[in-house]
Amino acid sequence: MTSASAASLTRADTASEATGAAGLVAQGVSVTFRRGTQVIDALKDVSLNIPRGTRAALIGASGCGKSTLLRVFADIVQPTSGTASHYGLTPAEARANRVYALVQQGSTMLPWRTVIDNVALGLEIAGTSKPERLERAAESLALVGLKGFEKSLPAELSGGMRQRAAIARALTLRPRFLLMDEPFGALDEITRDRLHFELLRILEETGATLFLVTHSIAEAVILSDKVVVMTPRPGRISQVIDVDLGQHRTPATREDPRFGHYELMLRRALHHDA
Numbered sequence: 001m002t003s004a005s006a007a008s009l010t011r012a013d014t015a016s017e018a019t020g021a022a023g024l025v026a027q028g029v030s031v032t033f034r035r036g037t038q039v040i041d042a043l044k045d046v047s048l049n050i051p052r053g054t055r056a057a058l059i060g061a062s063g064c065g066k067s068t069l070l071r072v073f074a075d076i077v078q079p080t081s082g083t084a085s086h087y088g089l090t091p092a093e094a095r096a097n098r099v100y101a102l103v104q105q106g107s108t109m110l111p112w113r114t115v116i117d118n119v120a121l122g123l124e125i126a127g128t129s130k131p132e133r134l135e136r137a138a139e140s141l142a143l144v145g146l147k148g149f150e151k152s153l154p155a156e157l158s159g160g161m162r163q164r165a166a167i168a169r170a171l172t173l174r175p176r177f178l179l180m181d182e183p184f185g186a187l188d189e190i191t192r193d194r195l196h197f198e199l200l201r202i203l204e205e206t207g208a209t210l211f212l213v214t215h216s217i218a219e220a221v222i223l224s225d226k227v228v229v230m231t232p233r234p235g236r237i238s239q240v241i242d243v244d245l246g247q248h249r250t251p252a253t254r255e256d257p258r259f260g261h262y263e264l265m266l267r268r269a270l271h272h273d274a
């Protein structure tokens with residue numbers, strides 16, 4: 001670990017201990033977008049607390065504000081009112097300290113750089129030495145099952161492999177929080193399935209907190225300990241459902257009767273809000 005990243009983690013941990021802060025916290029977050037005379041209330045008074053180490057999914061109808069909430073945590077959208085924090089740090093501080101990493105659907109890579117150089121880019125920008133960044137990028141590529149493709153160009157990878165490389169790029173920064181916005185949305189079902197269990201394994205290995213935006217009820221249930229359900233726009237949190245399917249999940253978890261029970265609960269919660 002670089003001294004810079006060690007310092008940032010120490011700082012984040014100290015902030016967490018000092019404030020007794022949970023992992024990811026939103027307090028009364030509202031977001032209103034204004035474009036000309038058009039006013040869009042995307043989020044209304046959202047309060048949320050995702051303890052560190054939790055795997056959380058955010059689900060709700062299209063346009064209800066899921067990506068907006070994730071972008072508030074990622075310091076891309078500023079709340080009109082309310083506050084958001086990671087380990088007691090503001091999103092801007094969390095960004096500066098590389099406490100989180102963001103993976104979005106169809107994350108792009110620089111086409112002229114090899115996969116490993118793309119994955120190491122964040123560390124390069126952070127000023128990490130070349131040997132260390134290549135070592136860490138290679139470790140992350142191995143975690144997502146892309147060992148052997150380090151020297152490939154992005155165009156030589158399949159869509160699923162590119163998406164795994166985007167996840168590796170995020171992991172290389174050793175984030176405490178993984179913010180993922182529909183990271184598997186464009187993938188075929190078999191690849192998505194495999195990536196679900198790779199992601200769960202990576203989270204077990206790294207202990208990172210997951211905050212995942214998804215449209216898929218089954219994905220929310222298999223990947224998370226907590227599913228946050230949002231109402232249609234303006235997005236508010238209608239329910240937080242604890243998914244008690246154990247820490248270690250496998251494809252057989254889907255055959256557990258409780259899996260079907262949680263799917264049904266979520267379906268009802270979403271329809272109730274529609």
Ligand SMILES: Nc1ncnc2c1ncn2[C@@H]1O[C@H](COP(=O)(O)OP(=O)(O)OP(=O)(O)O)[C@@H](O)[C@H]1O
Binds near residue numbers: 062
């Ligand atoms: N930068 C922006 N400027 C103006 N309006 C925006 C902006 N970003 C989002 N919106 C609006 O805010 C609302 C919520 O959008 P958001 O992308 O957060 O929804 P979502 O739940 O993630 O949708 P989907 O599931 O379809 O991806 C939508 O009405 C959208 O048009």
